[in-house]
Amino acid sequence: MTHAVPCVLIVDDTPAARKTLESLLKTEGYRLAFASSGVEALEVAAQLKPDLILLDVMMPEMDGYEVCRRLRGAPETSQVPIIMVTALDDRASRLRGLEVGADDFLTKPIDWAELRARTRTIIRLNRYRLLYAQRSRYELLIRLSPDGIVMVSAAGRILLTNEAAEALLIPAGEGTLSGAPLQGFLLEAESARFFDAFVRVISGQCPLERLETWLQGRGDAPPVPVEISLGRHEWEELPAVQCLIRDITWRKEAELERSRLFREVTDAYDVTIETLALALELRGRDMGGHGRRVAEMTVKVARGMGVNEDEIVNIRRGAFLHDIGKIAIPDSILHKPGPLSAEEWTIMRRHPDVACDLLSQISFLRPATVIPCFHHEKWDGSGYPRGLRGEEIPLPARIFSVVDVWDALSSERVYEPAWPEEKVIAYCRDHSGSHFDPRVVAVFLDILEKESFPPRG
Ligand SMILES: [Fe+2]
Numbered sequence: 001m002t003h004a005v006p007c008v009l010i011v012d013d014t015p016a017a018r019k020t021l022e023s024l025l026k027t028e029g030y031r032l033a034f035a036s037s038g039v040e041a042l043e044v045a046a047q048l049k050p051d052l053i054l055l056d057v058m059m060p061e062m063d064g065y066e067v068c069r070r071l072r073g074a075p076e077t078s079q080v081p082i083i084m085v086t087a088l089d090d091r092a093s094r095l096r097g098l099e100v101g102a103d104d105f106l107t108k109p110i111d112w113a114e115l116r117a118r119t120r121t122i123i124r125l126n127r128y129r130l131l132y133a134q135r136s137r138y139e140l141l142i143r144l145s146p147d148g149i150v151m152v153s154a155a156g157r158i159l160l161t162n163e164a165a166e167a168l169l170i171p172a173g174e175g176t177l178s179g180a181p182l183q184g185f186l187l188e189a190e191s192a193r194f195f196d197a198f199v200r201v202i203s204g205q206c207p208l209e210r211l212e213t214w215l216q217g218r219g220d221a222p223p224v225p226v227e228i229s230l231g232r233h234e235w236e237e238l239p240a241v242q243c244l245i246r247d248i249t250w251r252k253e254a255e256l257e258r259s260r261l262f263r264e265v266t267d268a269y270d271v272t273i274e275t276l277a278l279a280l281e282l283r284g285r286d287m288g289g290h291g292r293r294v295a296e297m298t299v300k301v302a303r304g305m306g307v308n309e310d311e312i313v314n315i316r317r318g319a320f321l322h323d324i325g326k327i328a329i330p331d332s333i334l335h336k337p338g339p340l341s342a343e344e345w346t347i348m349r350r351h352p353d354v355a356c357d358l359l360s361q362i363s364f365l366r367p368a369t370v371i372p373c374f375h376h377e378k379w380d381g382s383g384y385p386r387g388l389r390g391e392e393i394p395l396p397a398r399i400f401s402v403v404d405v406w407d408a409l410s411s412e413r414v415y416e417p418a419w420p421e422e423k424v425i426a427y428c429r430d431h432s433g434s435h436f437d438p439r440v441v442a443v444f445l446d447i448l449e450k451e452s453f454p455p456r457g
């Protein structure tokens with residue numbers, strides 16, 4: 001029924017009658033279909049859903065009245081226009097035809113002009129009725145939608161809105177939106193982004209655009225977060241953009257709540273890590289604040305080297321926990337006042353592997369293991385436990401080893417006072433390319449220099 005070329009079904013048991021109608025209607029440009037019996041007519045009509053059925057009355061087995069009655073009884077053909085073609089020109093048979101649902105009558109022999117006029121009129125009316133029904137259904141759908149729907153002209157002006165859109169865009173009872181520019185309802189800072197998406201859709205560059213943005217609040221009310229989906233549309237035969245506006249306040253609140261909970265959990269993790277690191281420092285006796293200082297400085301250098309923020313979290317945790325493996329080193333070695341024997345060194349050098357074993361058991365700390373595992377590796381391959389060299393050593397561990405040595409030398413140790421800053425800097429420079437990654441040393445010294453001479457102001 002909605003084909004571009006109207007389809008007419010001709011039902012007649014006489015081949016000659018079908019031929020006559022065919023030759024008459026062919027010139028009108030319709031698509032023609034045929035049935036030679038009532039049963040066949042029902043099948044073809046259900047399948048094709050024609051725009052019009054020309055139905056012979058006098059047929060053997062199932063006559064036109066019965067066919068018409070059945071067509072009207074079936075949902076898929078109940079609305080198809082039916083013209084009954086009959087040789088009977090009496091009042092009684094017309095009444096019977098009307099009773100079973102015929103729309104019009106033609107009398108045999110067929111008058112060409114009459115056939116043409118009636119088919120044209122009935123097809124046109126039927127098409128208009130269908131379009132109107134479609135449009136009404138569409139408008140009802142728009143009206144009932146819980147999301148705001150706004151039809152916007154190519155010039156950006158509002159053509160049509162539903163109640164949900166009006167509730168979002170205007171305070172109740174404050175007039176109509178029709179003709180207003182939709183952009184005027186967006187937060188000023190957001191309107192350029194909306195306009196870009198609008199242009200992409202109206203120009204046909206993108207069939208669909210979706211963006212999250214903010215509508216201006218009413219009066220003093222805060223802005224409302226919304227998701228707007230834009231699609232190209234035709235409205236009264238002109239290009240338009242259909243905007244589906246969804247209030248996402250609840251989604252934003254849920255996101256905030258989720259990130260608040262996530263922060264709470266990660267904060268709890270970090271407090272646990274820091275407490276653990278502090279406990280280690282207390283056991284180490286001479287490391288007051290070392291964990292926190294090296295964690296902060298390592299993070300600064302990592303940022304200076306362009307490490308992304310997701311990785312920074314793991315670097316901070318790894319730096320705090322760098323010597324957690326020393327938990328397995330006996331006090332007699334850890335606190336030995338003199339130099340360690342070769343055997344004691346062997347034990348001491350196990351602490352990175354101990355850290356690896358311990359931390360890899362804890363899923364949220366697994367990404368933080370590289371510093372505890374590799375902080376004693378050296379750029380030239382002379383470190384331990386693996387003897388990795390150059391960029392084989394993960395970058396966080398390369399950064400950390402510079403910071404760790406810097407902090408140790410700058411702090412007072414059991415038998416040695418803190419080194420002055422120049423001496424520490426000279427040490428780092430001297431060991432760039434042997435112990436340390438030269439690129440890390442450069443960034444580190446740069447940061448140190450900036451921190452020693454903070455800009456005045
Ligand atoms: Fe260590």
Ligand SMILES: [Fe+2]
Nearest residue numbers: 290322323404
């Ligand atoms: Fe350390």
